[in-house]
Amino acid sequence: MTEKMVSFLKHIFIENIDDFDIDFEMVSRDRFKRDQINMVIVKKTPWKYHLLRQFQDGLNTIEYPYLLRFSYIVRPTMDDLVKLLDDWYQTLYHIPHNFELDATNESFLKVIYENEAEKAQYGQIIKDFKDFLDFLNYEFSIVEEVKPEEKEVKISESEMRKIVKKAEKEAEQLIEEESLLTRQVIERSDVEQLIETEKLQLNESTEEAMLKLAKQNAKEMARDRERARLNKRGNYEPVESIDDINKNSGNVDFSAKVFSVEVNEYGDRKRINLGLFDDAGGAVYANAYQNTSINDELVTEMKKWGTN
Structure with a gap:
């Protein structure tokens, strides 16, 4: 300086x-x-x-x-x-x-x-x-x-009715499939990675998001009807999640999704083993034997699930 x-x-x-x-x-x-x-x-x-x-x-x-x-x-x-x-x-x-x-x-x-x-x-x-x-x-x-303003995406009433109708049909079919199974609790960590992978792969459009919401509502209604039907045939206790099941539980009724399917044939009789998880992250393995309710057509459909 x-x-x-x-x-x-x-x-x-x-x-x-x-x-x-x-x-x-x-x-x-x-x-x-x-x-x-x-x-x-x-x-x-x-x-x-x-x-x-x-x-x-x-x-x-x-x-x-x-x-x-x-x-x-x-x-x-x-x-x-x-x-x-x-x-x-x-x-x-x-x-x-x-x-x-x-x-x-x-x-x-x-x-x-x-x-x-x-x-x-x-x-x-x-x-x-x-x-x-x-x-x-x-x-x-x-x-x-x-910053640009976010534009509101509107769906017409006719499109909404189509979405709701489709969701109700798929939800009722899913509830009917779940009602055929018994449950065996497995560790939560076995399926958490599968859940996260599925979430990362989803890139839902506005219509898909609305379909998901409508499907959930329809699923709840279908589940209530199915529980009422099952309670006429046996003592089924509704539970909110898989984690509520313990060794003292009897027959239970709950909602879950399928992540694996295995079908074993013993002569003319078939045994179906499924892996299930719910929205709370709990999981079970469930199995059922072929009978009048679980026919060849349903077993064939279950095999298709196992390839997804």
């Missing part, structure tokens, strides 16, 4: 001179305005805001007209810009800002607002910050953007 810069810093009441990596690149009297001093100050590194604020406070004590311009040996980065904006805003307004910043592009900083009202709230503040960057000679652009 030259003696001229040291003298200038002392003149504007800055005593911690070693904290400032700045020097004069040029100092001259303006040729057209003889009472004005033009200065170009070169800085080795980008500004830290607390030192910049101290330097600005010192400039405010200058009593003669002047024109000041900065240059930098190490060009400021996008991270430097974001840090400067955060510190500048919090110093002036005493709270952090609420808008979102996208600093993925090294040429410009994107300010993203949630809605037009937020843009109106912060628009003048961002304009002031742009002027501040011009004073510092930071060569960045700031782009403002408002």
Whole structure:
């Protein structure tokens, strides 16, 4: 740092001179305005805001007209810009800002607002910050953007009726298949990975989501009818989830999905072993023997399940 810069810093009441990596690149009297001093100050590194604020406070004590311009040996980065904006805003307004910043592009900083009202709230503040960057000679652009409004997807009544009808049919078939099985509890961890894999593979459209909801409602109604039918034939106790089953449980009735099927034939008789899991993450193995209710047609359908 030259003696001229040291003298200038002392003149504007800055005593911690070693904290400032700045020097004069040029100092001259303006040729057209003889009472004005033009200065170009070169800085080795980008500004830290607390030192910049101290330097600005010192400039405010200058009593003669002047024109000041900065240059930098190490060009400021996008991270430097974001840090400067955060510190500048919090110093002036005493709270952090609420808008979102996208600093993925090294040429410009994107300010993203949630809605037009937020843009109106912060628009003048961002304009002031742009002027501040011009004073510092930071060569960045700031782009403002408002998030698009989410559009509501509407389904006609006729389409909804089709979805509900299809869901009811599939749900009733599923309940009838589940009612033929007995249950044996297995470990939850054996099927958790299968459940997560299935979730990752699903990318439901709006119609599929509505179908799922309607199917669940229809499934509940079909389950109630099936429970009433079974209770006429035996003492079945409804349970909410597989985890509620223990060694003291008798005949139980609950809802689950099939994740594996195995059919073993012993002469003319067939035994069906199924793996089931419910929405709570519990799982069971269940088996049943062929009888008048479990005929060849149903056994054939069960074999198809096992290949899915």
